Amino acid sequence: MSDSENIAANGQDNLNPRDLKKESLDKDLNKIVQVQAVASSLQRRLLAPGLGLMFLTLAGAFASLQAGAQPNAVFIMVAAILGGYMALNIGANDVANNVGPAVGSKALTMTGALIIAAIFESAGALLAGGDVVSTISKGIIDPSLVQDDMVFVWAMMAALLSSALWVNLATFIGAPVSTTHSVVGGVMGAGIAAVGFQTVNWETMSKIAASWVISPLLGGIIAALFLAFIKTYIIYRDDKIAAAKRWVPILIAVMAGAFSCYLAMKGLKKIIHVDSLTIISIGATVFVVSWLVLHPVIARQAHGLENRNQSLRQLFHIPLICSAALLSFAHGANDVANAIGPLAAILHALQSGEIAAKVAIPSWVMLIGALGISLGLFLYGPRLIRMVGEQITKMNPMRAYCVALSAAITVIVASALGLPVSSTHIAVGGVFGVGFFREYYTRNSKRRQRYVRKYPSQPDKPASENDIRRRKLVRRAHFTTIVAAWVITVPAAALLSAVLYYAMAYSLG
Numbered sequence: 001m002s003d004s005e006n007i008a009a010n011g012q013d014n015l016n017p018r019d020l021k022k023e024s025l026d027k028d029l030n031k032i033v034q035v036q037a038v039a040s041s042l043q044r045r046l047l048a049p050g051l052g053l054m055f056l057t058l059a060g061a062f063a064s065l066q067a068g069a070q071p072n073a074v075f076i077m078v079a080a081i082l083g084g085y086m087a088l089n090i091g092a093n094d095v096a097n098n099v100g101p102a103v104g105s106k107a108l109t110m111t112g113a114l115i116i117a118a119i120f121e122s123a124g125a126l127l128a129g130g131d132v133v134s135t136i137s138k139g140i141i142d143p144s145l146v147q148d149d150m151v152f153v154w155a156m157m158a159a160l161l162s163s164a165l166w167v168n169l170a171t172f173i174g175a176p177v178s179t180t181h182s183v184v185g186g187v188m189g190a191g192i193a194a195v196g197f198q199t200v201n202w203e204t205m206s207k208i209a210a211s212w213v214i215s216p217l218l219g220g221i222i223a224a225l226f227l228a229f230i231k232t233y234i235i236y237r238d239d240k241i242a243a244a245k246r247w248v249p250i251l252i253a254v255m256a257g258a259f260s261c262y263l264a265m266k267g268l269k270k271i272i273h274v275d276s277l278t279i280i281s282i283g284a285t286v287f288v289v290s291w292l293v294l295h296p297v298i299a300r301q302a303h304g305l306e307n308r309n310q311s312l313r314q315l316f317h318i319p320l321i322c323s324a325a326l327l328s329f330a331h332g333a334n335d336v337a338n339a340i341g342p343l344a345a346i347l348h349a350l351q352s353g354e355i356a357a358k359v360a361i362p363s364w365v366m367l368i369g370a371l372g373i374s375l376g377l378f379l380y381g382p383r384l385i386r387m388v389g390e391q392i393t394k395m396n397p398m399r400a401y402c403v404a405l406s407a408a409i410t411v412i413v414a415s416a417l418g419l420p421v422s423s424t425h426i427a428v429g430g431v432f433g434v435g436f437f438r439e440y441y442t443r444n445s446k447r448r449q450r451y452v453r454k455y456p457s458q459p460d461k462p463a464s465e466n467d468i469r470r471r472k473l474v475r476r477a478h479f480t481t482i483v484a485a486w487v488i489t490v491p492a493a494a495l496l497s498a499v500l501y502y503a504m505a506y507s508l509g
Contacts, residue, residue, distance in 0.1 A: 048379040052088055055375055059084035059368050066364055072350040075153060079350075080368060082160040083343030086179075087372025089167040090339055092380035094179045095121060095373065096388045097407075097427035098327035101400035104389025105313075107320040110382055116321070117328045117381070118374040124332025125370035128271050129340075129361070140184055141191035141199045143357055149349045154505040155194045156342040156349075159186035162497035163338070166489065171380060174387050174478075175485035178422040183338045184208055185493030193498040194505070205490075207420045212486055215425030218414060220433025223406035226251075227434055230398050231441060235309060236451040244312055245302050249294040252319045255405050257287030259326050262408040265415055266330045276416070309396075316397035323404035331423060332373065340369040388428060392482075393435030393474045403430035428482060435474035442473070 063080030067073035099113040108116070146152045163182035170177040184205075191199045230251070237243040261283040264274050274282070298315060305311035340361060348359040389395055395403075407427050414421040441448060 051375070052379060055088070055372065056081050056084050059372070062364060062368070066362070070351070075350055076347060079153075079157060079160070079343050079346040080365075082157060082164065083339050083365070084368050084372045086160050086164040086167075086183075087336070087339040087369045088376035088379070089164050089171065090179045090335060091121070091373040091376025091378075093167050093171045093176060093384055094335060094424055095328065095331065095377045095381055096176055096384035097424050098331055099324045100385045100388030100427075101395055101403040101431065102320045102324045102389070103385050104395030105316075105320065105397045105400035107317045107397050107400065108324060110385065112321075113324065113385060114378055114381065116325050118377055120325045120328035121332035121373050121377065122370045124329040124334075125336035125373065126366060128268050128329070128333035129336045129366055129369070139201055139204050140187045141195075142201065143355045145195050145199045146191075146355055149353055149355055151194050151505070152349050152355045153346050155187075155190035155501055156346045158190040158193070158497045158501035158504060159183065160339075160342045162186040162189065162500050163493050165496060166493045170485050170489075171384060173481065173485070174383065174391075175482050176384055176388055176424055176428050177485050177489050178424040179335060179338045180422060180424075181208065181486075181489045182493045183342070185490035186497040187342070188490070189494030189497030190501045192494070193501040208490070211420040211422050211425065214414065214419050215410070215421040216429025216432065216486075218410045218419075218421065219406050219426035219429035220436070222409050222413075223402040223430035223433040224437035226402040226405055227399060227437055228441070230402070231445075232447065234312060235398070236445075236447050240307050240309070240312060241302050241305050244315060245299050248302075248312075248315050249291055249298045251401070252294055252298075252316075253287045253291035255319055255323065255401070255408070256290040257283040258405060258408040258412065259323065260286040261412050263326060263330060266334055266411060268333070313397040316401045320397055320400055320404060323401075323408075327404065327407060332370070335423075336366070336369040336373065339372060340365050343368075387478070388431060391475060392428075392431050392478050393438070395431075395434075399434045399438075402434055403427060406430040406433070425486060432474060432479065439473045 060077045060081040064073060064077045067076040070076070095117050099108065099117045102108040103110055103113045143152070146155070160183075163179070163186035166182050166185070167177060167179055188200055188205065230247075233247050234240060234243045261279050264272075264279045264282055301315060302311075305314070344359050344361050344365055345356075347362070347365065349355055389400075393399075407423065407430060410426045410430075411421060411423065
């Protein structure tokens with residue numbers, strides 16, 4: 001019997017004071033343990049916001065030191081804080097698209113993905129981010145129509161804050177959105193509020209709106225085509241290992257060639273400029289060299305492997321890690337401008353008193369963008385990484401390979417055709433494309449049905465055709481949430497930016 005039962009059985013007259021004391025002590029200790037657990041959980045929840053706030057404070061202080069005794073030093077400090085806040089949100093939301101599939105396929109651990117992404121995002125921003133950046137994202141508004149430099153400063157501040165708030169909200173609800181589209185919406189809304197509808201380049205806006213459809217469709221189709229090829233020529237073959245020895249070197253060489261073109265077009269475009277013929281030559285050369293090197297390497301790796309899918313997955317691990325690093329590098333080189341572009345524009349307008357379409361970027365401004373993206377990735381990135389890599393559809397290394405390759409090829413094809421695309425929409429569209437193709441292939445492929453009948457994985461419990469047809473391999477709730485967030489990103493950021501502009505310009509101006 002327990003102490004409390006003994007006390008009840010012996011009656012009030014026979015109570016042992018030591019038993020009462022022990023029971024009371026146990027209760028007190030349990031309460032202390034519970035309080036400590038709650039306090040520990042609260043500390044973990046407050047750690048990320050605390051570190052983020054510390055970074056923004058340091059960014060503002062650093063900007064204040066750089067500004068010195070200038071008359072507009074306070075505005076420079078506030079602008080740096082807003083730029084840092086946007087950079088944090090870019091790291092929390094946008095970077096997930098580069099490493100999510102690799103994490104979901106177990107080719108990378110979460111810790112490994114965070115380290116690789118942080119290193120290559122920062123390297124891309126600092127080494128290839130460029131010395132000059134466009135002040136008006138994508139040419140959305142005409143700066144010549146903004147006559148007052150302070151009106152321009154308020155508009156850029158409103159654009160930065162509104163786009164950062166929108167990306168923050170999207171991260172909170174678990175929706176990967178385009179940070180470029182967020183900045184576009186913010187700049188458009190502030191421009192309309194400051195000058196009027198005539199300041200907006202509506203032709204450019206229509207192209208951006210078209211990218212809402214073009215980007216995910218192209219990404220999904222290309223990813224699905226590569227997965228169809230892998231299933232047809234490797235997975236559903238009697239001798240998977242022999243098929244892998246033949247085709248995996250070619251597939252990885254295609255990835256190497258595509259990424260060399262991708263980096264030449266996007267990741268290094270602000271360092272060197274190469275024409276289309278040179279880019280094609282680079283891609284073709286890298287493809288041939290990679291195939292020659294990889295053919296004997298894959299043959300050695302495949303030697304002695306069992307004839308099953310698990311063996312095939314091992315062959316794609318290293319290419320996936322490399323793709324995550326290269327995608328992160330290119331993303332850092334390109335999308336750091338979403339945080340520092342408006343910040344550099346504000347800084348130039350305050351210091352020179354003029355509005356320019358393109359401005360030079362001080363190194364300290366670039367540093368705030370690079371560090372903010374990396375810190376945002378570490379503090380808040382894992383949630384979106386899991387969303388992209390694990391929760392939309394189940395990933396394995398072959399599927400993740402298709403998504404990563406789709407991201408590079410889609411950008412190359414779209415750039416060659418002059419079509420606007422979003423890297424976020426491409427990557428997530430690739431994940432959707434892989435998932436929906438798996439649903440279609442599972443239900444309709446005659447090759448798969450013959451293979452399953454020939455090599456049943458569970459001969460005692462074969463899946464019925466009705467079960468297969470009812471199986472959903474893409475979570476519809478995530479699909480509708482993400483697509484809805486994509487559609488309303490530009491108008492939501494624009495409306496919020498206009499409201500913030502009026503609030504700031506008329507209450508503080």
